[in-house]
Amino acid sequence: MADVQTTNQSILVVGGGISGITTALEAAEAGYDVVLLEKNPYLGGRVTQLHQYFPKLCPPSCGLEINFKRLKANPRIRFFTMAEVAGISGKEGDYDVKVKISPRYVNEKCTGCGKCAEACTAEVDNPFNYGMDKIKAAYLPHGFAFPMRYVLDPSIVGTDDGKKCKDACQYDAIDLDMKETSFDLKAGAIVWATGWNPYDAAKVEYYGFGENKNVITNVMMERMASMNGPTGGKIVRPSDGKEIKNIAFIQCAGSRDENHLAYCSGICCVASLKQTRYIREQYPDCEVTVFFIDIRALDRLEDFYTMVKEDQKVKFIKSKIATITEDGATGNLVLEGENTNTGEQIKATFDMVVLATGMAPNSIKSVCSADVSCDEYGFIANDPAKAGIYGAGCARRPTDVASSVQDATSSALRAIQSIARR
Amino acid sequence: MDKNIGIYICTGCGIGDMLDCDPIAEMASDEYSVSICKNHPFLCGAEGVDLIKKDIEGEGVNTIIIAACSPRVNYDVFDFGQDKIIERVNFREHVAWSQAEKDENTQMLAEDYIKMACAKIGRTDLPEPFKAEEEYSKDILVVGGGVAGMTAALETAKAGYNAILVEKDPKLGGFLAKMKKNVTLPYKDISDTGAEAMIKAVSDNPKIKVYTSAAVEKISGGPGIFSVEIKANGNSATERAGAIVQATGWVPYDANKLGHLGYGKFKNVITNVEMEEMAAAGKITRPSDGKDVKNVLFIQCAGSRDPEHLPYCSSSCCLVSMKQATYVKEQNPEAVNYILYKDIRTVGQSEDFYRKAQMDGNVFIRGSVEEVGESGGNLYVSANDELLGEKIKIEELDLVVLAVGMVPRSLPAEIPKIKAPSDSKEADADGMIEVKPDSGFFATSALNLAYRQGPELPTLKYGFPDSHFICFPYETRRTGIYSAGCIRRPMEVGKAKDDATGAAMKAIQCIEATSIGMAVHPRAGDISYPEFNMSRCTQCKRCTEECPFGAINEDEKGNPLPSPTRCRRCGTCMGACPERIISFKNYSVGMIGDMLKAVSVPEEDEEKPRVIVFVCENDAYPAVDMAGIKKMNWSPYVRFVPVRCLGSIALVWVADALARGIDGLLFMGCRHGDDYQCHFVKGSELANTRLSKVSETLDRLSLESDRVKFIEVGITDCDKVPAIISEFMETIESVGPNPYKGW
Amino acid sequence: MAGNYDPSFAKEVFDNVDSGEEIKMCMQCGICAGSCPLRHEMDYPPRQIFTLIRAGRRDEVMNSKAIKLCTSCYRCKVRCPRGIPVIDVMHGLAHYGIKKGIIPRKGTAAFGGEFWKMIYNIGRIDEKTLPLKYNLLEGLVPGIKSTIEMAPMGIQMFLHHRMKLLPERKIKGIKELRKMLDKAKEMGKGGAN
């Protein structure tokens, strides 16, 4: 890692999701040197875990493939996976950044042949599928993983399994002695594109996420619908693998709620609308109910809402559901709340419930001693008086992919300006 | 260049277990006179790479065939410099990992892939970047001097580039300058618009040249070499520009169409734009009598989200009405604002402003208007209050403000018509047909491009020249011309500024790439470009019609006039040309044709059919790779041929292949239709259209049409790939062997 | 027939009802009603009460059962996404209704009134005499009847040492407490009357 030559003409992009990749590419394709850091073992971030984008219902890997191709073709970008920022100091045009690299236990000799996974017997919760299934402790994070290189879970280092993996590798790619390393780099501008985490649904306690087995979150639904998800793309009840006849979506499960996320997460309405399509495509007879406060489908996304509303099997009820109770015998879920259009009290049974949980930003504050402003929610404020560090995408505001990419593109120019000013 | 070929076969990752390398080397030596053919158990390892490097240095190898893993991996390891021709043969994913057993068929498959690679490099030259004769301009033309346009110009200047700003009005500022206040991040309160400061910053900036009371009369050329004719205050000027940002903004939806809401009937029914102008001018009063206002009702979605008017949501009207309610309260704290809405759409942190508006005591009513009327000189509104579950009436209203939506300024008042093609069924009595929004002839005058495919940016459904792509919001159908702000999509001021900054980024990037002969997205960095052998041109105009990016003009005679800086290198023109006169240095009809010829076709009695599968290299190819990674199996009789885009396929390939005894051809392309996924817009659709016309050829050859099939394959369809292949193989089996085998 | 919107009642509530102005923040999600243990007993769910206030329906609000039915479980308050202390609003409305004489001093209103009187008089609650006083408010005969109905419970409590034999005495600082409470009444929202 010592060969990372950077200067105050370099742009550092933190976060290798769709926003970070975009910022890096846009700047590099205009002729600037970029270092891109990603904490996961692969690039692509949260969108790699989505089944399809709204409103086109197209797969995220399609655009990622193009972006990876651009990245492969561009020598100005250097990227590091399993890398996190440990500290930022300095000022616009002259930042010092400490980068921490977690051990992957697999070096660059890995060909992706998969022999280590074949040899490994231990299994761990699959983080890519939000723990809904298990994966070998020597694993390729997912089929489209870029770079296509295996990872060893730290739990098998120092065990028989670790040794089995090492022995199985014909290319000497397994390095069980790998340690966390760090290196320093310089940057003239920093774009913080660390994206978001799904808000912890268990915190919205009255929905019983974690206890009620058939209550899942919207991000879990994405994995379930996905071909490379835990169920091979088939949407079924987690408790018993049964098909779905009657499903509910609960909007604002944490968002627009001063007890949780006071802001609106911006995307959950259309995300749920999209997920109603997943359901309806798999189950021509399934009843779908969307419980909402306001449906927020901006600009042309309204067309998508209109299209979903035309589906007679999809009902919309204005209500913030108050309670979910699990029927122990069937695993069915009883939802209670008020239909605020009619004033009636709802008591309805569903076989599965999807919580539209919101976006919580991965904030910069904990690692940055340089001057940067965040709003009260932890989103970067992009204060013009504090140029040099710029938030992009969901690190700046909760928003959808198209807007994130738009924002990431503008961040690339802001970073270039920071360098041009010096 | 004199090609000195080296073939390097990796036997790692299970390849060696499935193939015998020696016969491959023998074949290469015999048939293609390749003298260097080596194998290595770990070619991507340091030793393997060294092996190749030594041959480059020692033996002068400059054309390298690497038969190993997919070209999608180890791209950096097998990069031996721009001056080498590198051809990757996918022995791992497409052979070793996806074939059932080591047998004669697998061996023949591998040998065919080597033959195809040899044939391909035989027709490959190192591309040289295009360089226009004129000097490249690095200035950016910004059309529209509102908030988006001013931002684009300022951000361009801040990055060190010059901008030329053209504004139709005598004064810069657009709607921003007409606003009293703004609402933006952090959405806690209303704030100054900053319009005057921005106008001053633009006017004072030495890097920005401003034309007011001006219009763009004509733009010709292409990225790096645009020539712009501007008419300003009656004078004409010509500027040169490298890229263009179109930020021509929006107009409010015509409230005269909202008679049912009382507009035009009652003086005190006004639009949100009129409200803003009144507030900015000073005091908000009743237009009817100039008296003070106390009770104001805002009707949200006045026209928006209405299939009769604007089916889409105009995004910013909720915030705008809340802002204007604040004006009313500031003027008279006792005033009452009613906001009649469908859904409150304050996304992200702007929910905070909704909270503020509630805190201020504004009355939000979810429901729909039944009637706007007048009684005793005041307005009343009857509505259906959804949450009260009743019909309500709000009386004594001084003002009713219609929150009208945004319409792209370039939306034509009436859909223009052009002469219909002779075979059109939709033509009217005069033989005319309505122009579709995605045509360059749809939008009204903003750029006046001297392009064969129309003077304006093609638009989406409602007239917004936005990107069709989620991942690539700055994707444009006219290279080097980017739209920004509300012309693109309804958006609030803060977002328009971000958007304009992004557009400036893309414009700068396009200029930089163009100046060194590189393509922009999606083939960013590609330096190859199509060359036209004009002597054989028959002026059929197919290339000029089909280019998705309007890169080819034509002269009066119908000869194509390619503009390489506008070109995106998809090869659609190459596929369109029946005379095969268009080719790239490293991609041509002849090249693929030779690859097809290289496939060995066994005799009929061997019962080994041969099928060619053309795959889009962005989507279908990775899907096939993925199927290989998952160790799924498919027939050893298929040969994959990656293409830049299915739009580049030439029908002659079908004819040639079938004539040689190939039993079938399968085309795997992206989804087309309204939600098309083709990154070159129409490639996959064009391929499908072309193939539908192939039946003539098949008839001429007395062949079954089942032998040629187009199928949509998305990048995540890897699980379907083997089934698609099996099904096609069954079809081929049922129609029997191609009778032309052995001719 | 369309009901007319009248903002004057909302203003009355904002100015006079404890926590009344908080209802401005309601976005009509309905979680308050869904969370209420007596939701099936209420004529109007809380958020509907808020809508009625905004519409100016004074009679419907002040005569509603809903504002008298709060068990004070606080679930609506802890869950309200807009941080509205729904329970405090409901209490405030009930208090206001009683104060204005709109809500008759029966049932909870009467009981609460007696409860408060006792606090004002002695500073504490005497669990033994409070129900008696409440029952007697209904009139002598029904009062005695109710008291007799309650008697077995009282006897049980008594037998199990859970009833104080002596009447509760005034706290020492009762004079000062009364002065404070008088002041609080005066300084409270909407004033003493």
Next chain:
Amino acid sequence: MKYFLYGGCSLEAGGKNYMVSLEPVCKALGMEFEEIEDWNCCGASISYAGANELSIMTLNARNIAIAESTGGYDIVAPCSSCYIQLVKTNHELKEDAELRNKINVILKEGNLNFKGSLNVRHLMDVLYNDGGIDKIKSTAVRPLKGLKVAGYVGCQTVRPYGEYDSVERPKVHDLLLKAIGADPVPFPKKMQCCGSGIFLTELDRCLGLVKEILDDAIANGAQLISTVCPMCALNLEMYQDKVNAKFGTNFNMPVVYLTQLMAVAFGMDLKKEAALDYCVIPPEGIIKAAIGG
């Protein structure tokens, strides 16, 4: 550890068994109590019918102010109704300077001043966080092995701020029951309101609430119900006859205070300290069976 104890009106009467048992139990855990001098009623949930918010707040501010003037310990309220009134007043006065000023104008009438220097805590909070599970376990020399208890938390016990336990899915009560060897049963209705202060006046409506709670306890196999609030204890225990009469049910479920169970587990006298004879529906038989006596 020393605390102010605010027992409130109920603990002197209907909730006497709570007071009798909590004192020796807390002492065994090393806690010492000082009564707030000349305390007054908290106002409970029902005073709103007779007084405005500020008046009710005044009641509680006076109690806190008296405590502040006499010592620096946390105020412990065993009664959930008292707890919520005190904690709310304390919290709001600490947060809101304007309100604090107002209250201090009022308190001045009695020469008192609210400073905001103390914490108000529920007894359960103190048992769990200061007593501690380990200490309780080791003190429980006579664990209530296998006693199936429905740990009824009630609504006000943890609300509105959830300072020591979740306002929706509290765990502390069950953990304390476990610590004394009992077996807390799953009890989804553990947070359902029992009707609290409007019980008497809305009897018909509230009996239904009690029935649901009792049904849930029985369905989950509970032998008795444990509570930490005199209002809950009263409503759940004393009205079982009326529930039976109204719904034709046959409930006879003992209701005890958690501290009574703790006293038993701590090896204390079943009458004198655990006050089991104070219960109207006798729990002795069930409890004795559990401790093998």
